[in-house]
Amino acid sequence: MQTQPLIASLPGTLAIRWSSHMLEWIEGPVRDEKVLAIDAGAVLVVPLSETDLDRRSDYLDIVELWSSAERPGRYHIVNCACGIAYCGGVDGGILVTHPDTATVVWDIDVREMHGMFPRPPPWGEQPGVVRLIFGRDAYERSIRDILRAMQARAVRPLRWEEIEHLDMGGVSALESSRASYPTCEVLPIIDWLPDWGSGNLETLLAMDPDAPFVLGPRLS
Numbered sequence: 001m002q003t004q005p006l007i008a009s010l011p012g013t014l015a016i017r018w019s020s021h022m023l024e025w026i027e028g029p030v031r032d033e034k035v036l037a038i039d040a041g042a043v044l045v046v047p048l049s050e051t052d053l054d055r056r057s058d059y060l061d062i063v064e065l066w067s068s069a070e071r072p073g074r075y076h077i078v079n080c081a082c083g084i085a086y087c088g089g090v091d092g093g094i095l096v097t098h099p100d101t102a103t104v105v106w107d108i109d110v111r112e113m114h115g116m117f118p119r120p121p122p123w124g125e126q127p128g129v130v131r132l133i134f135g136r137d138a139y140e141r142s143i144r145d146i147l148r149a150m151q152a153r154a155v156r157p158l159r160w161e162e163i164e165h166l167d168m169g170g171v172s173a174l175e176s177s178r179a180s181y182p183t184c185e186v187l188p189i190i191d192w193l194p195d196w197g198s199g200n201l202e203t204l205l206a207m208d209p210d211a212p213f214v215l216g217p218r219l220s
């Protein structure tokens with residue numbers, strides 16, 4: 001593989017916001033009961049410069065993020081909500097290296113990961129790699145904090161007021177949906193990892209935010 005030029009190198013931080021993209025009916029806890037639910041997830045907020053934070057609607061995969069702290073390798077830390085990276089324009093994944101015991105580095109090929117960045121990207125159309133450099137202590141702490149926040153949110157339904165917008169339709173779509181279902185006060189969330197409908201809530205809740213990171217060599 002040809003080495004791409006480094007076009008930006010920035011201190012990395014891990015932060016999330018919440019995203020909601022659609023409302024749908026699911027089977028409720030009682031057989032044949034339908035429950036209005038929301039597709040929602042955690043979205044990684046990626047620093048593109050010291051003053052500018054980009055916002056993407058692709059989901060954070062907390063399983064991949066956790067693994068990236070343990071072993072260097074290529075990870076789909078950011079993925080389309082459906083779990084098909086190509087769909088989200090992020091099929092290249094993020095190359096994670098551990099150059100020393102105190103540092104975690106992300107190399108993001110802007111052509112392979114075009115879905116991760118705004119259009120037009122701040123560096124123009126040139127090919128290359130955007131590098132984010134994280135201190136390991138902060139990286140691990142942030143992963144634990146994000147996991148705790150996701151688990152806390154996953155075990156209770158959301159009130160309408162807590163849903164800021166729908167990615168498709170914005171605030172107005174949310175308001176009209178709420179008006180259409182006046183007796184529905186809270187909504188369960190049905191997406192937690194980028195992979196629709198495959199028990200991802202159980203996967204999320206099975207993770208232990210206090211578990212040690214088990215460092216290892218890169219997986220081939």
Ligand SMILES: [Zn+2]
Nearest residue numbers: 080081082087
């Ligand atoms: Zn998709």
